[in-house]
Amino acid sequence: MDQIITFLDSLPVIGVLFQLIGYLVATMPEIAPIFVALAAPIALGALCGIMNERSGVVNIGIEGMMLSSAFAAFLAAALVAQAMGPTTPSPIFGATVPILVGVLAGIGAGMLVSVLHAWLSISIRADQIISGTIINILAFGLTGYLNRLIITPNPRLGAGIFQPFAPPAGLVELPMIGWMIKGFFAHGPIAISVLFLVILLQVWLFRSRWGLRTRAVGEHPKAAETLGIDVIKLRYRNVILGGVFAGLAGAYLTLEQSGSYQDGMTSGRGFIALAAVIFGRWTPIGAFGAALLFTASEALRVAISITPPTGQLGDVMRFIPAEFYGALPYVVTLVVLVAAGGRSIAPAAVGKPYVREART
């Protein structure tokens, strides 16, 4: 076996590819948790996008929704922590009352911004892309303003973060699947829940009455209305529910990943989430896969900095500038979009405001 690997690795040009595969297999147990941690907020943002677009509402404001939630979650948690004084973390994920309040505030903020988006794009029938743009500008401005006003003058504000779950050693050391268990479960509660939320939404969307109705409203609202589905109400409900996912994504950033808030800390994750929605063809599992794929380049960069590859592969890897990995998700999305061509893969009614016909 070793001889075969050595032979494959020494092949000219193609050998580097085999070395890369070998390197990935060797480092995967190390980087799998990083992978999932990086993908979690993007996958959650993508679920928000799917909830919107499957019911016929374009949402390019995911970035702004995530940013408002990240801010609200941090601020609420920090203020409660300040008011309560020191608390003992519970044994489950090291959760404290402030952190839980923060998560709820994040979800609430996500839903609130979604109400604005729903109102503008469903009731007012404003252009949905304009509405999303407004949400991004508003979120950036308002969080920046409040951050300067409240958080920056009080650098000691903070409520800590969730503690990651430590899977039992017996499970992690299982051959073949042990690293996967570690990869998916050695996290705080929000990142762990992503996997379940993705599966749940996938089943709901394609196997439930609600899912059928949602897809009908996104593909052909008029037909759905004829069958007695309240298009306006269902769109409202789905857009606002989508805000829950964006809220979780924001709360993840401030209460599970970093424990602090910086201006514009979503740094484009909402837009990668939008790309993941498209790349995953508007399905939750597809979007989750896309999120993992998109963060693979980032995870690979981390892996290279932890355990630099050696030999020929190392030479090739050092030759590739770090910025390349940063641009990769976007290039891949562009290629996919172009390859999909004019064929309509998005829900057919996405972006079109629904006007109910007047009753006579």
Added chain:
Amino acid sequence: MTAVDERPPGPFWRRGRAGQVFEIAAVPVASVFLALVVAALIMLVSSVITTGSVDWALPLVAYGALLQGSLGSGSAIFATILQAAPLVLGGLGVGIGFKAGLFNIGGQGQFLLAATAAAGVGAALATAPAPIAITAALLAGMAAGAAWGWIPGALKAWSGAHEVVTTIMLNSIAAALIGWLILGPLMAPGFSFGRTGDLGNSVLPVVLGGTIHLGVLFAVAAVPVVWWLLYRSTLGFEIRSVGANPAAARYAGMRPKFLTMLTMSLSGLLFGIAGSTEILGVSHFMTPSYGTAIGFDAIAVALLGRSHPFGIAAAAILFGALRAGAGLMQIVADIPVEIVDVIQAIILLFLAADVVVRHLFRIRAAGGIADITTVTSSYAGRAS
């Protein structure tokens, strides 16, 4: 008999030529007014949060300082003009796209790439004679901006990929690209941080008041040029036709695909002029972390200006004044400069919800942001 004739004669400002201007400008002006009122409320609420008491004069003090800092003196006015110049160019870029039914969110990438190209070429020609160095640096920036705008145009024309998504992706690709360029081939030796080299002779000459550089004149000139292009040239007629009704334009023998590519390139070109003149006239070098929100600001300007070049110029001056005066407002009234972003967003909010604004002010004028409702209609990915 048209609908206009059936109206009862209103007050003088609703009749004739003035009436037309009123119809177009009423909602934007009302939105700006409402946004300033809402921002004043936000200031009051935040003063309660930070100091624990309500200072009713705070908004007046703040807006007074804002006015003082943007229009109160010669240097303040120059600062406003300097801030407005890139907004005019970017606003025209977005506006020309709106006219063709295209939404260019990629202004940021086009601006930054043009800035990098201009900085790189300018630094390389630092010792060349000034006219040659400046011309070459500007052309490099304009070409980079136009090329980065052409890509989403071409992708849309050929495959139907929606420009909103592709330009967002291209923004991030541009960020990575300029990071690599500035820390790699274009990096100047001898600095403690990554930046491009000194511009030397490539710096744009100052034409007025110590700060107003040649690039500002480009912005001033761009307004009538774009107006002429849109409303007096055949090309502009075709661009507007494609935006209003692509199918009809195609039946009339126009080429929507070509026009899509051309309009996106023109849009990128305008952002390119903005990017290169900002570098050659103001910053004088480029770093990977060069901060700008021009992409979104330009959208705000174009929406407030209702995609009309003269409206865009007025909106850009307003936003330029807000930015120029915000510094003094922060010093005098202790209001963070970020309030400008908030005001800008609230203006857009009222513009989008123009039904509400018209109801509040009893404005009968039709429209709103109606002239750009074609933007989202092709989102599902069908080639036009």
